Amino acid sequence: CTVKTCWMRLPTFRSVGDALKDRFDGASRVMMPNTEVEAPVQRNDAAPHRVPRRDRYRFQLRPHNPDHKTPGVKDLVYLEPSPGFCEKNPRLGIPGTHGRACNDTSIGVDGCDLMCCGRGYRTETM
Incomplete structure (x- = not known):
């Protein structure tokens, strides 16, 4: 069976x-x-x-x-x-991305191309 x-x-x-x-x-x-x-x-x-x-x-x-x-x-x-995450919006608690450190080799959310929202970025060697 x-x-x-x-x-x-x-x-x-x-x-x-x-x-x-x-x-x-x-x-x-x-x-x-x-x-x-x-x-x-x-x-x-x-x-x-x-x-x-x-x-x-x-x-x-x-x-x-x-x-x-x-x-x-x-x-x-x-x-x-x-709401966008690029610009600061205190009413919604969005800090914006201006002045934040980013990873210029990453294609993820921590990458400079995405995080800087097309504004460009400055590279510093530490």
């Missing part, structure tokens, strides 16, 4: 990260509509308290740029751009 057991497998961490990064890179800025959100239509069925998924939200997110297409259900969207 042979018994087989099946189970679902998660994708690798790398593939999940790559998929999220692709969605992040393609995220769309959207605006909320100015109209009031209407109450969902009441239905006469066995579960009147449940609202079907297609009727859950009675508004459509519009792209911030009218030349862009309306985002799909799997698209990543945002309402406001993230």
